[in-house]
Amino acid sequence: MHNSTAVTEFILLGIPNSEGLESMLFVLFFFFYLFTLLGNLLIFLTILVSSNLHTPMYFFLGNLSVFDIFFPSVSSPKTMLYLIGQSRAISYEGCASQLFFYHALGGTECFLYTVMAYDRFVAICHPLRYTVIMNYRVCIGLILGTWLGGCLHGSILTFLVFRLPYCGPNEVDNFFCDIPVVLPLACADTTLAQTVSFTDVDVVTLMCFFLILASYGLIMFSILKMSSSEGRRRAFSTCSAHLISILLFYGPVMLIYLRPASSPWLDSVIQVLNNIVTPSLNPLVYTLRNESVKLALRKVLTRVVPASVG
Numbered sequence: 001m002h003n004s005t006a007v008t009e010f011i012l013l014g015i016p017n018s019e020g021l022e023s024m025l026f027v028l029f030f031f032f033y034l035f036t037l038l039g040n041l042l043i044f045l046t047i048l049v050s051s052n053l054h055t056p057m058y059f060f061l062g063n064l065s066v067f068d069i070f071f072p073s074v075s076s077p078k079t080m081l082y083l084i085g086q087s088r089a090i091s092y093e094g095c096a097s098q099l100f101f102y103h104a105l106g107g108t109e110c111f112l113y114t115v116m117a118y119d120r121f122v123a124i125c126h127p128l129r130y131t132v133i134m135n136y137r138v139c140i141g142l143i144l145g146t147w148l149g150g151c152l153h154g155s156i157l158t159f160l161v162f163r164l165p166y167c168g169p170n171e172v173d174n175f176f177c178d179i180p181v182v183l184p185l186a187c188a189d190t191t192l193a194q195t196v197s198f199t200d201v202d203v204v205t206l207m208c209f210f211l212i213l214a215s216y217g218l219i220m221f222s223i224l225k226m227s228s229s230e231g232r233r234r235a236f237s238t239c240s241a242h243l244i245s246i247l248l249f250y251g252p253v254m255l256i257y258l259r260p261a262s263s264p265w266l267d268s269v270i271q272v273l274n275n276i277v278t279p280s281l282n283p284l285v286y287t288l289r290n291e292s293v294k295l296a297l298r299k300v301l302t303r304v305v306p307a308s309v310g
Helices: 022-049 056-073 076-083 092-125 127-133 136-162 179-185 191-225 229-257 264-288 291-309
Strands: 009-012 089-091
Touching (some): 009 076, 009 092, 022 056, 022 076, 056 076, 056 092, 056 136, 089 092, 092 136, 092 179, 092 191, 092 229, 179 191, 191 229, 264 291
Antiparallel strands (some): 009 089
């Protein structure tokens, strides 16, 4: 980051056309954020304490729950503070941190969904070799790869954006710092940074999405070849929750970064869905669509509730 920058803080303008709705938005943000934290923490703890869920599929699901706790925490606390009348200012370093963690965690989640698709591909297309292919070392390596890949992705984007000088306007036309709203504030030519950063985002997003599509194409082919209708039903049930989560995650990302035209209000609404709503839906998706998680969750709750009452 440039030491010679004249800008020491940015002003978050918030969600466009939301004047007078601050109290309602605060309640909405607070409800979804609280539900996200509690729901994902419950899923993570359930997987941690239930020995029957100590398999690769639930290992990756537990990691997804951790990411869904961190991801909305990048922007939600600051947003809720300004909605109740606190300062909209965010420091230069705070803005850079928001952008880094948003894209590092977003990239990590992209990679994680790809890994989860690969896990389902091996489980359904190569069931007899599943435990050999998806062994403990492979699972740990894949998770470390998702973390490192996400951090590298976020670091590249943050360096590209904040190596530029910022010396003039400092009003960010959104409720948190992201590339499309920070780059126009730079006091230099942003063509290179814009081209490389959006290419990076597009490449990571599309690469992961096409790998997931390829995995599920092969999965569908294998399912249709199954002779047992019960086997087909169980395979579809196993994959459906993951597919719903993928659609909820990739839909907003593609609308923001892959469409040619930009609308500040529409971008903010999509970002709210991506940052606040989607992470809160994953616990519901995986508990309602997965009998093993529901059963383990009931056991955990029956042990916790009587203990707290006693």
